[in-house]
Amino acid sequence: MPxxxxxxxxxxxxxxxxxxxxxETVDQRRPDLRWPMPADLPARLAGxxxxxxxxxxxxxxxSLDDGQVMLLHLGMSGRMVILKPGHNNAPPAKHDxxxxxxTDGHRVIFSxxxxxxxxxxxxxxxxxxxxxxxxxxGPEPFDPAFxxxxxxxxxxxxxxxxxxxxxxxxxxAGLGNIYVCEALYLAGISPTRLAHTVAGKRAERLVPAxxxxxxxxxxxxxSTLRDYVQASGELGYFQxxxxxxxxxxxxxxxxxxxxxxxxxxxxxxxxxxxxxFYCGRCQR
DNA sequence: ACGCCCACCTGGAGGC
DNA sequence: TGCCTCCAGGTGGGCG
Numbered sequence: 001m002p003x004x005x006x007x008x009x010x011x012x013x014x015x016x017x018x019x020x021x022x023x024e025t026v027d028q029r030r031p032d033l034r035w036p037m038p039a040d041l042p043a044r045l046a047g048x049x050x051x052x053x054x055x056x057x058x059x060x061x062x063s064l065d066d067g068q069v070m071l072l073h074l075g076m077s078g079r080m081v082i083l084k085p086g087h088n089n090a091p092p093a094k095h096d097x098x099x100x101x102x103t104d105g106h107r108v109i110f111s112x113x114x115x116x117x118x119x120x121x122x123x124x125x126x127x128x129x130x131x132x133x134x135x136x137x138g139p140e141p142f143d144p145a146f147x148x149x150x151x152x153x154x155x156x157x158x159x160x161x162x163x164x165x166x167x168x169x170x171x172x173a174g175l176g177n178i179y180v181c182e183a184l185y186l187a188g189i190s191p192t193r194l195a196h197t198v199a200g201k202r203a204e205r206l207v208p209a210x211x212x213x214x215x216x217x218x219x220x221x222x223s224t225l226r227d228y229v230q231a232s233g234e235l236g237y238f239q240x241x242x243x244x245x246x247x248x249x250x251x252x253x254x255x256x257x258x259x260x261x262x263x264x265x266x267x268x269x270x271x272x273x274x275x276x277f278y279c280g281r282c283q284r
Numbered sequence: 285a286c287g288c289c290c291a292c293c294t295g296g297a298g299g300c
Numbered sequence: 301t302g303c304c305t306c307c308a309g310g311t312g313g314g315c316g
């Protein structure tokens with residue numbers, strides 16, 4: 001579920017609620033998610049202040065006041081539930097795996113039914129930066145260094161479809177199935193086009209298209225942040241109207257206006273066992 | 285180094 | 301109501 005915009009929104013919501021707050025207790029309700037969590041997690045976190053929250057790709061990095069860094073990944077179904085002081089007394093739900101209680105009364109719950117998510121810790125920022133999951137990642141899409149030339153270089157020699165290659169976090173960090181479909185649509189590039197042929201003008205269209213779909217989604221998420229604590233306390237999965245994702249059979253919003261009597265339809269295909277949504281007419 | 289496929293999990297939707 | 305199948309926004313690891 002969560003791609004870069006959702007992770008960004010979750011990070012902002014956490015920052016709004018508990019940045020600077022001190023952890024009183026941690027209730028670790030199972031030993032592992034995708035990987036084992038630190039066995040001494042509650043002891044390592046108790047009394048620590050959440051000093052900084054940053055995002056790298058789809059990872060959230062929480063820096064603590066003693067220099068430790070906690071890595072959070074939401075996998076496919078992970079959520080961070082934020083409960084305000086005075087609303088933190090409900091018993092844990094089935095998939096509430098880690099519960100952080102802060103001295104100011106806030107409660108943060110890491111909930112993840114499918115458990116593809118992760119919670120890891122490193123003793124220092126340098127150690128986290130060198131972590132295999134972090135060190136191998138490609139550029140942030142908003143980094144100015146991620147330009148058409150850099151993208152072309154990353155795609156050079158890649159003979160798979162561009163759709164598949166953009167899901168590789170080493171090419172660019174943070175894209176998932178939804179926003180790859182949306183970015184290719186916005187750029188007018190066919191998902192089946194071989195990645196190494198996305199160069200020149202196409203690469204120059206694709207980079208701003210990637211940024212645009214991500215920015216729009218972050219904005220949509222940010223607009224829901226005002227009341228980041230709703231009745232459920234859930235955060236980060238906002239409704240956004242997509243152009244192509246999950247819209248099989250709908251008319252193409254861009255080129256169907258050419259011929260209203262016979263509009264091209266958004267189509268679904270399967271690439272590497274994952275759904276791709278696209279317009280067969282205006283994506284080349 | 286690259287490309288393909290599987291596995292890891294649970295839950296929701298839809299068909300019968 | 302129950303049972304079955306399929307599908308889901310991620311990604312590391314094993315294979316050729």
